[in-house]
Amino acid sequence: MARDYPSFVGLLHDTYGDLTFMRVGTERAYDVFDPAMVRAALVDQADHLIRWERGIEIFEQTFGQSVLVTEGATWQRQRRMLMPGFAPRRVQGYAELMTAAARTVLDDLVPSVQREAQLDAAALMTRLTMDVILRALFSQPDRGESGDAARATQLLSHCAMREMFWPVTLPDWLPLPGKRDKRWGLRTLRGLVHRHIAQRRAMPPDVAPQDDLLAMLLAVSDDESGQCLSDTELHDQCMTLFQAGHETSATALTWWSWLMAVHPQAQQRARDELHVVLGERDPEAASVPDLDWLGASLKEAMRLYPPVGGLLSRRVVKPLRLGEWTLPDGALLRITPWVIQRDARWFPEPEAFRPERFVATAEPPPRGAWMPFGTGPRVCIGQHFAMLEMTLVAALLLQRYELLTVPGEAPPEPELNVTMRPSKPLHLRLRRRNAG
Numbered sequence: 001m002a003r004d005y006p007s008f009v010g011l012l013h014d015t016y017g018d019l020t021f022m023r024v025g026t027e028r029a030y031d032v033f034d035p036a037m038v039r040a041a042l043v044d045q046a047d048h049l050i051r052w053e054r055g056i057e058i059f060e061q062t063f064g065q066s067v068l069v070t071e072g073a074t075w076q077r078q079r080r081m082l083m084p085g086f087a088p089r090r091v092q093g094y095a096e097l098m099t100a101a102a103r104t105v106l107d108d109l110v111p112s113v114q115r116e117a118q119l120d121a122a123a124l125m126t127r128l129t130m131d132v133i134l135r136a137l138f139s140q141p142d143r144g145e146s147g148d149a150a151r152a153t154q155l156l157s158h159c160a161m162r163e164m165f166w167p168v169t170l171p172d173w174l175p176l177p178g179k180r181d182k183r184w185g186l187r188t189l190r191g192l193v194h195r196h197i198a199q200r201r202a203m204p205p206d207v208a209p210q211d212d213l214l215a216m217l218l219a220v221s222d223d224e225s226g227q228c229l230s231d232t233e234l235h236d237q238c239m240t241l242f243q244a245g246h247e248t249s250a251t252a253l254t255w256w257s258w259l260m261a262v263h264p265q266a267q268q269r270a271r272d273e274l275h276v277v278l279g280e281r282d283p284e285a286a287s288v289p290d291l292d293w294l295g296a297s298l299k300e301a302m303r304l305y306p307p308v309g310g311l312l313s314r315r316v317v318k319p320l321r322l323g324e325w326t327l328p329d330g331a332l333l334r335i336t337p338w339v340i341q342r343d344a345r346w347f348p349e350p351e352a353f354r355p356e357r358f359v360a361t362a363e364p365p366p367r368g369a370w371m372p373f374g375t376g377p378r379v380c381i382g383q384h385f386a387m388l389e390m391t392l393v394a395a396l397l398l399q400r401y402e403l404l405t406v407p408g409e410a411p412p413e414p415e416l417n418v419t420m421r422p423s424k425p426l427h428l429r430l431r432r433r434n435a436g
Contacts, residue, residue, distance in 0.1 A: 035368030
């Protein structure tokens with residue numbers, strides 16, 4: 001399981017069907033692969049489940065007591081307070097800063113004297129999405145922070161995945177392999193968030209930005225209790241929004257860019273659509289609904305390579321009825337999008353990249369068969385933000401460059417470390433479209 005979790009779970013499904021049972025030490029673990037059962041658990045009987053305790057112990061080390069970690073009344077209060085900041089209409093207001101961030105990076109990727117350049121797709125997308133979230137959260141563009149922050153994010157992701165398979169987390173001060181990197185990663189990300197919050201608090205009220213996510217977090221109060229976020233809660237929520245606000249989008253865009261390079265006809269169709277809808281204009285929020293094929297290509301990329309491909313684990317706290325079976329109190333429920341989204345029953349030719357599955361006129365897959373943002377009450381609060389960001393970045397990239405593979409380079413192998421990233425640097429060639 002630790003060596004290759006997605007393949008292990010895929011083998012369970014192939015061998016035993018849509019609901020499997022296994023013992024892992026003292027755990028009674030069930031894997032669910034049927035979309036109807038997934039929705040029965042995560043939507044219809046969500047109050048029968050809590051997050052898997054071991055996973056929460058790991059994530060709490062980075063995200064504190066944020067909305068990603070908390071349960072019960074605390075989670076409900078935090079979610080209620082954060083939701084207005086991620087409503088679709090509010091998210092559309094971030095479109096201009098998203099395009100500004102993308103233009104800043106994309107316009108200078110290939111020097112004007114060159115026709116094309118080779119680069120690491122994951123590094124590019126991380127830089128892009130990190131600039132976006134820094135602007136959306138703190139009203140600050142990337143000022144040299146993204147390199148260390150990106151490295152810290154990946155180090156902590158590797159540490160988290162490794163520790164998931166340990167029964168306990170040993171103290172971080174111990175001189176053990178990986179502990180030094182983990183301390184540095186936590187110190188780097190906490191320091192970044194702390195600096196930005198301190199800078200904002202030092203600003204006069206009439207000078208401080210009023211429309212970013214940090215301003216929303218500072219001003220928000222619970223309608224029921226009237227309480228604002230405490231200083232600790234403010235820091236933890238900012239840490240979560242910073243991490244979740246760039247890492248999953250960067251991962252999805254990395255796989256999308258490679259798939260479009262491998263499928264030039266799909267890439268050209270997206271570019272033709274951009275020409276019809278936008279002409280020479282940059283994309284904006286109002287144009288996104290008309291970019292049907294581009295949006296479908298992003299959704300298909302997230303089907304094949306869901307950013308969070310596994311580890312949607314829950315503890316059963318009340319007996320859970322799934323079809324003809326009842327999962328007992330105390331059981332561990334595991335849901336793996338990587339396997340569900342590659343099931344030929346819901347997606348014919350599941351290994352093929354076919355964006356037409358998700359165009360507006362297509363028959364939608366069964367509910368629960370495609371869930372890169374999760375589902376149920378704990379569905380990703382930032383899903384509208386992520387889709388808008390990815391669509392705008394993808395549009396701007398295709399308007400400027402042709403995506404090409406590197407001759408002789410092997411296809412990337414996915415590696416699950418909380419997010420599903422390529423195991424090695426994924427190199428692509430970007431060719432200027434206005435080159436002679």
